Each structure stands twice: as C-alpha cells, then as structure tokens.
Amino acid sequence: MKILVTGGAGFIGSNFCHYCYAHEPSSQIEKIIVIDKLGYSGSIENISELMEKENFCFIQADICNQELITQLLFDEKIDAVIHFAAESHVDRSIDDPAIFVQSNVVGTFKLLESSFHYFSSLAHKDKEKFRFLHISTDEVYGSIPMDASPAKEGGLYAPSSPYSASKAASDHFVWAYYKTYGLPAMITHSSNNYGPRQHPEKMIPHMICNALEGKELPVYGLGLNIRDWIYVEDHCAGIWRVLCWGKQGEVYHIGKGSGISNIELVRKICSLLDIFFPRLTGKSYSELIRFVADRPGHDLRYALDVSKMKKELGWEAQMELEKGLEKTIFWYVEHKDWIRSVMEKGYALKRQGLYRKAKITS
Template sequence: MSKKYILVTGGAGFIGSNFVSLAIKSTELTVINLDKLTYAGNLATVEQFANNDRQIFVQGDIGDRQLIDKLLAEYQPQAIVNFAAETHVDRSIDGPASFIETNINGTFNLLECARQYWRTLADDARAEFRFLHISTDEVFGSLGPNDPAFTELTPYTPNSPYSASKASSDHLVRSYFHTYGLPTLITNCSNNYGPYQFPEKLIPLMILNAFAGKPLPIYGDGKNVRDWLYVEDHCSAIALVLAKGTPGETYNVGGNAERDNLWLVDRLCTILDELLPTSPHCPHKQLVEFVRDRPGHDRRYAIDFTKLNTELGWQPTEDIDSGLRRTVQWYIDNQDWCQTVTANKYQQQRLGVAA
C-alpha cells in the first residue's frame, strides 16, 4: 500500500484530538480517527481536520467487532493507539456501567480484533505493528504527602469505578503481550490540561465559570494534589513511545508539576485578571466557593517518569505557568467551540469538578 495508516480510537476527544493533530503535522501517516461521539467527543473538535485528507473520521464504537474488523482489513494500519475511554470520576460514581462497558469490554474487543488482524500480517508488518494503550496514574491509587511518586512498578490500588475500569483494561493489554505476543505498550499519564478539553474537568470548568461570573467550586479543603501535564507534551511522549518503546513495557508520563487545587485555581484567576482586566468579575478569585468533597477523593498523585526520560530521552517542554497561560488564552480565543460542545447534553447534566 502506498499510504501508511494508523488507527486512533477516541480521536475526537481531548487528548486523542491533540494526538491526531501531532500525527498529521509531524509524520506522513494517515490517521483513521474512530470516535463514538459521546458528550466528550464531538464533531466540533474534529472540524480542525475537516479539510485534511490525512484524517479519515469514522463514527463508531470500539466495542463494535464488525466495524473494527472492517477498518483493520480495509486500511491495514501499522498501529492502533487507544484513547477511547470514559474518564470522568464523578460520572463513574453516579453511573459506573458505561465505564465498565467502554473501558473494559471495549478494550477487550479492540484487543481481540487487533490480535486476529496481527496474526494475518506478513512477517515485516507483524514486526512493525504496535498496540498502544493510553491509561492514567489513577490506577495506582492515592499517595500520602511524603510518599515517593508512582513508578511503573507501583502496585495498582484504584479507588473509583473509573480508575478500577482503567486498571482492568491495563491488565488486559499486558496479558495480550504475555499470552499471545501481541506487541502492546501502555502509558500511564498524570492530569492533562490544554486545548479542546471538555469543560467538566477542573481547569476548563474554572475558566468558563470565571468568564460567566459563576462560582468556582473547589472540593473539600482544596489541598488535593495532582501532577499537571500539558497535553502537547503528553502527545509527544505517546509518539515517542509508539516509535521507540519496547513492546510489553509500560511508561509513566508526568509533567513534573505537582500543585494542589487551591494553588491551581488561584493561578488561573491571576492569569484571567491579567488577560481580561476589564472583566466585571475581577478579581476572579472572589468567585471561589468550597463544596462538599466527593466520595473516595484521592489525596495526591505524582508521577516519576525517570524510565521514559532515561530510556527514550523524553521530558516535558512546557512548565506549569506557561502551559496554564497558553490554555487560558486558548479558551478565551475559542469560546465558540466551548459554546458548541456545551450547548446540548452537557447543559442538561451536573457540572462536576474533576482533579
């Protein structure tokens, strides 16, 4: 085949769409972009690729065996990168069934399709093929204030239906390497932020609520700590793992930016005050409101990405201050996108605070 293809699942979502953009800009690959288009994956995000013939969008579910088999047979991709997942912790507490269906059953179906497809490939294509599964640091559970950061050897102790479903999918992916030899890779990342993040997650929720003069809700005492990773840095790590990672291995991806929620919201408010000095809501910090903590709220996450740095030479290029400023500016400049993605289903559902 003259063209080389890669199948990206969940490519209309936040991290997936940023990765599709990177793949189009920095490689010669044509991306088959498969997304179910649930509330967090939407056509407004895919529109950035509308006039690019190196992105082929397909609406569909990773649990649809017939569709996956058809795409693999038709395009013969050299890799599958699986972003498709239900990811919001609050939603997993309110309704865990969809998380089990997509994150566990969907990943299983994708692995089965990949295994059967991989077995049919010629020797050189079999050697080249990769299945890269994108996961989260939440599978490791919660850290105390003085505990060392998560490494690839940290035991899994998930504390929410969301993180439990992702832990299960990670185990499935690992088992397909050890049992069948399928050349799998897993990345576990810290909290992402940046362009195209659906406005139920902490950073875009704070920005959009501040625009509108709405309360900025912070769970509990606001001292929950996360390691913040700019999404473009994450995508560069994924691309590097896909190109040079060792099959069967797991790589942690972190931003080297541990901050608690109070610091984060305060910094966002300061940036908004600077960028929107005529806003009637300045100083935006006055909008902060503490709300009841969510059940099972993990206290601290931290990622040790020494393995990724040592073996593959990766490190983040965006620091927390520059990354937050870029993010706030993007949401200021793209309010039409925000209004589009929040106009229907999102407005009918409870706004959560995820971190």
C-alpha cells in the first residue's frame, strides 16, 4: 500500500508511522507520505528518525490546501488515506473554537473532496483496494452516565465541547461521502491515548513533567472524571487491523475497555515516580496535587464498548495501565531535549516551496 497519513507529525499519527515500520512486513508498505501543517501539536522531531527511509516522505502542508492534496493523491497513486489531522486540545477549543471548525470540519470536508475526486478516477480494481480511514474520538458521545453501559458503535452523539462538536461534524461528513458518493470510508473512535511523543500540555505528560520539576499538579474539580486510557502503540495496532481487515461503511471502537478517575490516575503516576525517581525531600509527589476550578462542559465519564474489535477483527489492547505509565515516564525522562524543543519553538518549521521540495514521484 501507498498510504497518505494526515497529521502524521502529531502524537498518534507519528506513533502510527513508527509502528508501521517497526511491526508490519515491509512487503505491505510501499510508501508512507505524511502531510502535517506543524501546528502546535505537530513536531518534525516526532518523525525525524523516519526521514532517511526511502519509502517515507514528509510534506509540510495544511489539509485545507485542496489543490495540493488532490495533486498528491494522483501523483502518488495513493491506496489509503488515514486521517489523523485535527486540533484536539479541549481547553484550546474553549478558548478559540474557530480554529477547530476550520481544521476539523473544513479540513475534513476538503480532504474528502480531494479523495472522492481521486477515487472516482480509479479503475475498478484500484477502487476495490482504496480506503479512507477517519480517526475520531470517544468524546463525540458526550458524558456517559456512571450507571450506563459503554457507548456502542452507532450510538447517539452528544458532544459537549467545541472540540468534540467539530469531530462529530467531521464524522458526519465522512458518512455522507460514504452513503451518498460511495467513498469506501471507515471510522474509528478511540479512548484517551498516552505514551511517547504526546504534547507536554496533555494530562499525563503534563503531570510527569510538572512533578519532576517540583511544580503543582493541577486536577480539575475533585478529579472524579472517568476516562479509559489506551497506550498509543495499542491504538496504532488497532488502526492497522481496521485498515487491513475492516469493512467499509463500518465504525470501530479502539480502547482498553476500562476506566479510572483522574485523581486515581494522577496518584498512580505519583506512586511510580516515588519508586523510580524519589524526591530528595523524601516526600511523595502526591503532595503536589492541587484541585482547581473545573473547566466548562467537562464530561464526567467516557466509556466505549470495544467488543466489536475483538469479535470481528481479533484485536484487543495488550498494555496494562501501570506498565504503560512506567514506559511513558521513562520516555519523558530520557527525552528532555525533545520536551524543551517542542515547547520552545512551538512546532514552527520554516520552509518555502514545500510541495516542490518534497520530491514527490509518481
């Protein structure tokens, strides 16, 4: 397959690219082409190790650049589009929702337009092969009551934040292009991801970095919000399984299938740090926990029913939370230069004539 990965310099997208080269047979991957505008959540450092591979290509561009994306699809004869590109920070969406509408809704629409135009031109055998895989979130289902069963595929949407509303809108556009135009699309909804290369503003790396610097560990409200956490490599394995064996027109939930409150999670991180990187004072990192005012529209519980992935595709998450947190802690401890770099330069990368310099070959 020749795979176009949008948002491939971001957290999950870059981990997916690394996963493909590390775990999947080279015979299945002819080329991976990453498109990323390198906004706040995308970093060239995330994919720098892949740059030397002959069958890897990076282009700094916005998916809203429909002309470029369309030309790229035709020039490279793409077999699959995996659409990670999205603004994804809930707090940022509250502060500036317009950016989320532009990236997540308009960007997805333009990507679908390009993909459908390209798909329509393909010969029958190539149409049978082509896939459009849209990566979404559990947040589109809104807050699941504590006594309710986890959300199933096709469940009612009830987004609470501008971020989740923009992702819900993008999901609907994907289904419209499948149902109306026959674009062979699939959607995955994942639970909260964690692991290497996640922006230090996100909860788990934020807690790790703050703790090691002796800073306060801010927890919204009373920390009772429930989330299901999946190690990012498990998520990537699930995405690959859907790409290769999923059925077009289907939705798949990718998660661990468990839940933990935010305060329990933070205390677990503190306990692991106490073991591996004890403070000179002898005190626990947990004394740094501070409860802060809750954010607007904060959903109490997210929960996905992940049984379909196991039943139909033979996949389930492997990494236990404590082991995954341990691996994540050590990654951030060992990559302080990465943390400093992405925080200082804000993921800015100055290039001119990006499409020409990418040396795209047909």
